Amino acid sequence: MYLRPRYDSVVTEPWSIRRLRAWMSPFLAERGVESPQLCSDLLLAHVVGCERLALYLDADRVPTPEQLSKLRELVQRAGRHEPVQYLVGRWAFHGCELEVGPATLIPRPCTELLVEEAVRCATATGEVAATPLCIVDLCTGTGCVAIAVARALKAQRMGRRQLAWTGGGSNGPRATEEDALRGLRIVATDVVPAAVELARRNVAAHRLETVVEVVQGDLDGALADRGIDGAVDVLCANPPYIGDAEWADVPRNVREWEPESALRGGIDGLDLVRRVIECAPRLLRPGGVLLCEIAASQEHAALAIAASAALTDAVVLRDLEQLPRLLRAHRAA
16 A cells, blocks of 8 residues: 655655545445445544544645554555454444444444433433432443443433422522432443453543443353342343354454454354343343343344243334344333
8 A cells, every 4th residue: 555655757746634535435445345435534533633524624734754654554454344443442322432442342323222222211210310220231342331321311310400400599409410320320241351441441431430330240140249139220231143144244344353252142143132131030120121132133032032031011122224123121010
């Protein structure tokens, strides 16, 4: 790959942002990289240290030789289908930026349905600001679900307290983050030590250490000494669920770079899904809800497993692409 100016009889124009963008996108497209222009912009913005919009506003800017060298390395790696999320080390999920790395699955938009449903279920009864809540997030990876749920519940609680303060006059209680998080407990688990450490860094970056506890262990096995059996309000999980027969169809940038342990779920893809569903009756309080992400092909199998585990009101919700994506079921009240 050639990213330095060529010197023939006439000196060519410098490698401005405009020229780099015009070159990088076709280069990546020729190699079959998905969304090559977006990938190019993300890499370039990362290297020069600006927002993506600034690439358009400052198109004549010329990166330094050091920045060009770094960019050259990253474009080469992107051309080999290494995910751009790993290359830049950050990714957005449900409105918050997270550190990502090859020890964890890259957060995806379809998983935002899990977050939104968890928040809805957690706030379905009573005044959320006065209700203690216990939430568990199995297979947490980056910690994206636990963090997004905590942030959303904090925002709801602060909004309600602020509304009460505004309506109650100057002597009413002001909304504070500490008050908004009081009574909220989220325990997130992952079996991979590097994933646990990354999730803890993300929790700390969002100042949620008093609410979100990240523990290492195999699914519910990590919860044995946490004293929450029969007390969990919402049990969330995004386990590995790709079956062996579907593995060959997984995009190359996923199959070759993201951890198999976070993707593959055995012959039928349900090995971990079964375990999540089967531990739900023990962990959930009466009336508590299980939310488990599944593959679109597993709708009927997941419903059958939920029925065999004596969970009630089981349904599978559809994601933004209208694909069956999220199993929701309750422990009988």
